[in-house]
Amino acid sequence: MQTVLYDGSWDGFLCAVFDVYEYKFTDAQIVPEHRFNGNLFATVHHARMEQVHSQRVWKGLERILSVEATTALYRAFLSEEAESEGHLLAYIRYAFASGGNMEDDLGHASVLYVVQTARRVWREKHRMEAFVRFQETADGMYCAFIEPDHDVLPIISPHFEARYADQRWMIYDTRRKYGIYYDGSTVAEVDISFEDKIDEHNIAPAHAPNEAAYQALWQQYFKSVNIAARKNTKLHVQHMPRRYWKNLPEKQPSVSPAFTKKK
Amino acid sequence: MNERVLEKLSILADAAKYDVSCSSSGSNRKNENGGLGNAEGMGICHAYTEDGRCVSLLKILLTNHCVYDCAYCVSRKSNDIKRAAFTVQEVVDLTINFYRRNYIEGLFLSSGIFSDPDFTMERLVRIAKKLRTEENFNGYIHLKAIPGASDDLIREAGSYADRLSVNLEVPTEQSLQLLAPDKSRKEMVQPMKVLQNGIKANRDERKVLQAAPLFAPAGQSTQIVIGATPESDWQILKLSDGLYKKMELKRVFYSGYVPISNDNRLPALGTPVPMVRENRLYQADWLLRFYDFDVDELISPEDPFLDMQIDPKLNWALRHLDQFPVDINKADLNVIKRIPGIGVKTAEKIWKARRFGKLNWEHLKKFNIAANRAKYFINMRVDDFQRKDYTPQQIRNFILQTSHSKYAPNHSPQLQLF
Incomplete structure (x- = not known):
């Protein structure tokens, strides 16, 4: 051999x-x-x-x-x-x-x-196009962290480039330790290590002033569109496997007191 | 953004959630202006609710104030609930900021009717116009076409939206009279006709001039509520078939009625949502659109309800055992598609792969067919399965024994109406 x-x-x-x-x-x-x-x-x-x-x-x-x-x-x-x-x-x-x-x-x-x-791999690509969640930072950049099963950054790049043409963004793969960064005109691979400088699951200190408010609104929206009478946890988890939850704000503890449905 | 917007969002998203459509596919809006977003090709579900439904769009009502009193609707005039209304700017800000964070594919905007249809439609159009022209937004926009609004407003809506929809809600005029006396079927069909003509004209125009502005490129859809009224599946599927063929609708959505009122014209509070029936209707709908089934092959006025225990394709196959078993190494693609347990994609795989050599059961299993159903209908050696002349009833029982419904035991099979 x-x-x-x-x-x-x-x-x-x-x-x-x-x-x-x-x-x-x-x-x-x-x-x-x-x-x-x-x-x-x-x-x-x-x-x-x-x-x-x-x-x-x-x-x-x-x-x-x-x-x-x-x-x-x-x-x-x-x-x-x-x-x-x-x-x-x-x-x-x-x-x-x-x-x-x-x-x-x-x-x-x-x-x-x-x-x-x-x-x-295509399915994972499609999932990441869905599950990327940008957080706006104080300097106007949109940052996202992902941990895909397969190395899909190279193949999701064109989708985000076409869609978010007018904003600076970065998507960082925390497992493979590299990211892609779009500066407003082209996408480049970035190789920065976040370990010592920043905790990728808590970049709140770097947030833009409105970021927390929009995360709260999104959490509220996610809660409000659910129909309790149709609860189907198996289907929910099948579509949104647990391993992805840590990077999804809607699956995080509420960032603001929730509004319950009042009469 | 303040607490007030958060509260409005909770009220107006809650009120919009019974509209089941959330699809964001089928458009072809590119990001050509260097602006924000695009709506091309297939849709994306960015999240799934705890009931397992796709969240693709920011689906909200502009307001839940309503002058109508439709019994099946949570926002009906006589219902004692909290009311709210977004401003145009609030909807624009929410859409843009959710979109920039990759939460959504776009906006799905509906509304209760405050004062009159034109007044309401005009505001929906104003929001879409602002998103397109001031914010350079190319993401997906789905607008409700409000019955009774002027044809001009409907056409203007079509020039900004990717898709529009008029919900028929109840399948027959008779039930509509009973539950929504303020509405008429004729008024509901009018905007559908205006849109159909607009879409046709746009298609012809773009054949000649590719740069012609888009008009509702993702077409129009509608929704029918299931189980609130006594109509049969035969009536519902006949209606859908007509909507696909005559109105050229892209989709008909079926929404199992979620009891929301004590009104004695409707199923009582606590009645289970007819989810299995809804699922069977979607399966039948798929057979019409992707499997070349004719509606009369699936259901008849003599036997007007779909079988709740088995899917409509299996039901059809059991009634036509003379057409089975099929030799998948020789049969036409259309015939393979009709085998229970084999979907369109798998049928195409089989059809392509057999050019290279005879396929056997091991191959089929690797193609991920539903073996427990398919084996009764395929003419080949299947593991230790003994092929005999089983009766439809026997096959049905074997299959039911080896499968379990994803709905049992949470939900009763069917809503008992009368």
């Missing part, structure tokens, strides 16, 4: 695929360095990081696959699942060997894996 290590990035993965072909590794597994635990029997190869290599693999895939299929490959990669590299490699081998026209072959285990995993 030949182990090919790469740096964990998408470019790095494509370089690893390039090397699998270049060195004719027939029995290869591609593993990111941070997940490699030094298998005793493996012979290890470090993928050579060359942009020309990743470009060639990607261009080759684009030539034989539809946009939906190449998008699905990238999304399945963002899942960060341990078995993803293996299935992606098997998918890519199948694609090159058959010259494409195999992307609907869902009877093939790796094709099905890529399609279903891409779907899961």
Whole structure:
């Protein structure tokens, strides 16, 4: 078994695929360095990081696959699942060997894996487009913290860029320790560490004057639209799993005394 | 923002919540002016209430003052409740500030009728106009079209809103006379016709001139209250079918009646909300819109209520066992879509994947079909399942034994009316 290590990035993965072909590794597994635990029997190869290599693999895939299929490959990669590299490699081998026209072959285990995993990542992307909650800071920036199951920041970026074109905003992934920042014209990746400077779950000291009031209004709204006679906790939790609650103001203790429905 | 706005929000969101529509999809408004927001493609549910319903829009009434006395409505004139009214600016501020925080996709604005329909409609239009023209807001706006308002105001509303709706509320003129004597079906249908014509004209115009301004790009919808009046599912689905075909509505929403009054014309307080019936109507509605079912295949005047225990597609299949089992490796897509336990998406997957080789039961299970229903209707070897000539009743019992309703035991199956 030949182990090919790469740096964990998408470019790095494509370089690893390039090397699998270049060195004719027939029995290869591609593993990111941070997940490699030094298998005793493996012979290890470090993928050579060359942009020309990743470009060639990607261009080759684009030539034989539809946009939906190449998008699905990238999304399945963002899942960060341990078995993803293996299935992606098997998918890519199948694609090159058959010259494409195999992307609907869902009877093939790796094709099905890529399609279903891409779907899961898409769902997480959609969830984050829903569950991002901006808090306005005193200097007029809108800040949000998320902790998605998959690495979706790169694919939610266009949505927020199109939608919030006239405000500065930042979305920070507290698990993966990086964020995206929009300065009013372009989006850039930001790598600041918040650990020592600020507690991401309590940025209240940096709030704009109206922020607390709007959070209170939102909490009130969330409470008022509920129909108690239709209570369905199972459905509620299915749509809004508990792991996301900590970044949702409507699931936090009330920030202002609630109005109860009075006669 | 002060305490008063918080209180108004609690009253006017509470009063608006019985309007079940919260969809924010189907529009195509881009952010081309560098302003705030867009409304393209699919909608987003930003939160879900504890009853499991989607929260996509800021759904409020402009006011719950109302000159009408419709028995089914919580804001009816004779109801002794706290009244409130937002100012135009308050609604604009709430919308913009909720939107900037990514709480919502936009605004859903309805209203009680204070003084007269034109007066009310004019204010709804003024808010939408202000959002679009002064705030550069491109997010989703859903406005109520107030029956009795002038055609010109309805058309102006269409030029700012993504979607408009007139709620029919009760399925027949007869029930309307009984519960809402101030209203007439004719007056309700008039704004729907104005909108239909406006939408058609806009569609033609945009074919020639792509830059032509939008007119209600997400179309119009309506709502029917279920279980407040004695109409059958057959009457309701026939009405929906007509609304889709003749009025070209995008959606008909069904709202299980939540008892809110002691009025003896209506189910008493404490009567359970008919949630299963509501769910079955939505399933039937989906079969009409996405599965190419004809309404008469699903329900008839002889048997005018949907089966509460099993879904309408399974019910149809059990009545047409002669058309099963289906060979999914050969059958047309339309036939696969009609197999119980297989949805549109899965049917398409099957249809695509079988080009590459014969599919077996293991494949189907990986496609996440509802195996406990589908196995009776598919012609292939299924694990240790013995295929026999079961009667519809037998299949029905087997399926009921291996499934449990998500509604039991919290809610009674159906509201007993008379």
